[in-house]
Amino acid sequence: MHNKLLNSEQEKFKAVFQNASLGILVINQSGIITLANDFLLKQFGYLKAEELIGQKMELLIPQRYHHQHVVDRAHYMEHPVTRPMGTGRDLYGVRKDGTEMPLEISLSSYTNNDGSFSVAFISDISMRIEAENKLREQRLELAAINKRMEALNEELERKVELRTAKLQDALQKLEISKEELSIALSKEKELGDLKSSFVSMASHEFKTPLSTILSSASLLGKYILTEEQFKRDKHVQRIKSSVMNLNNILNEFLSLGKIEDGKITMCASLFAIEPFILKEISDISEILKAGQAVHYMHTGKEEALLDEVLFRNILINLISNAAKFSAVNKSIFISTHLTGQQLEFVIKDNGMGISQKDQKHLFEIFFRATNATNIPGTGLGLHIVSKYVEMMNGKIEIKSELEKGTEIKIIFAQ
Known part of the structure; x- marks a missing residue:
């Protein structure tokens, strides 16, 4: 009865041992394999248990680990403890064909009448390692993709910034172009207005002296008697004056x-x-x-540093204006004072004067004062004077009151 029960238990153990879904290896104190189940044989590529039983268990371990394993095995046999799966060690087995595989091993031990034995429960974790490696590769690939995405985002941001800058530059250039166009249109309008003013003024200013010349020339032929010489002289003077007036107008146009x-x-x-x-x-x-006369007085040094041509034009223009806008028998006064630092030129008349309102526009092109519309003139004289003074780094000051005359002071640095 006892033997029958023992046989039954052995059969049960054998069934569990052989049908286990992981490799089981039993070794004695000397490291000799005493048992190996079918799953383990299949794991390591063996057909029969006899190929392993009686062999050192180092047969199943790569050669490079043999020495250390012998030491570790001896230590374990002296102090056997149960070691569960997944203790964090990197373990490898070698198959019959010499190929290696990663393993996870759980150790246990028992003792009976035949001695002490160690039991190793062995799992081939190649698939898991492969999956982990694939996962690691995927993570690395994902990290690389993320890095490339970040680089692409940065590149995109740079492109957006660059295009935004280009767009802003284009908008700025467009605004500048609009402003330039507006200025050009304004100048074109101003030029059109100036042309209209010029045509109107020129037709009027040329017509009057030409008519005078024509009428005086016709009358000269009628005065043939000697006692009519004063009449001939009068018309000759009128012709000279008109010619000089035309010459002045032409000079002003040419200068402008x-x-x-x-x-x-x-x-x-x-x-x-x-x-x-x-x-x-x-x-x-x-x-x-x-009855008009020009009185001149100079004080200070003798030699001035100026452009003679420009100064002559300024002088002639201002004397002409003073005479034109003053009545007969009214004198014109000119003074100059020269130091080492500046030349002060002053011309004063006792003419009709200029209103405060008109003085603000006195140097504008084609401008005529309100009280001078019936007096011949182009409105260019003082504009040209102001340009010449500016070219010689001078400055102009004007003092004037209606019916009390005008004083113009020009200061040139020396």
């Missing part, structure tokens, strides 16, 4: 054109100021009205 085209440049030189002004006063005496 040269200024606008930038063809006039300033070339300063030293010259004696007093004799220079006296000569110019003498040369233009014919434009003075009856």
Whole structure:
């Protein structure tokens, strides 16, 4: 009865041992394999248990680990403890064909009459390792993808910033173009207005002296008697005056054109100021009205540093204006004071004067004062004077009251 029960238990153990779904290996104290189940044989590529039983268990371990394993096995046999699966060690087995596989091993031990034995429960974790490796690769690939995505995002942001900057630049250029177009249109309108003003003014200013010349020339032929010489002289003088007036108008037009085209440049030189002004006063005496005289006084040093041509044009223009806008028998006063730092030029008349309102626009092109509309003129004289003074780094000051005359002061640095 006892033997029958023992046989039954052995059969049960054998069934569990052989049908287990993991490899089971039993070794003795000397490291000799005493038992191996079918699952383990299949794991390591063996057909029969006899191929392993009686062999050192190092047969199933890669050669490079043999020495250390013998030491570890001896230590374990002296102090056997149960070691569960997944203790964090990297373990490897070697198959019959020499290929290696990663393993996870759980150890246990028992003792009977035949001695002490260790039991190793062995799982081939190749698939799990492969899955972990794939997962690791996927994570690395995902990290690489994320990195590339970040790089792409950064590149996209840079492109967006660049395109935004280009767009802003284009918008700014568009605004500048719009502003330039607006300025160009404004200048074109201004030019159109100037052309209209010029045509209107020129037709009027040329018509009057030409009519005078024509009528005086016709009348000259009628005065044939000797006692009519004073009448001939009168018309000759009228012709001279009209011709001079036309000449002045043409000179103003030519000067304006040269200024606008930038063809006039300033070339300063030293010259004696007093004799220079006296000569110019003498040369233009014919434009003075009856009883008008020009009085000049100079103080200070003799030689001034100016552009003679530009200064002559300024002087002639201002004397002409003073005579034109003053009545007969009214004197014109000019003074100059020259130091080492500046030349102060002053011209004063006792003419009709300029209103405070008109003084604000006095140097604008084609501007005529309200009280001067019936007096011949182009409205270019003072505009040209202001340009010449500016070219010589000077400044102009005007004092004037209606019916009390005008004083113009120009200061040139020396």
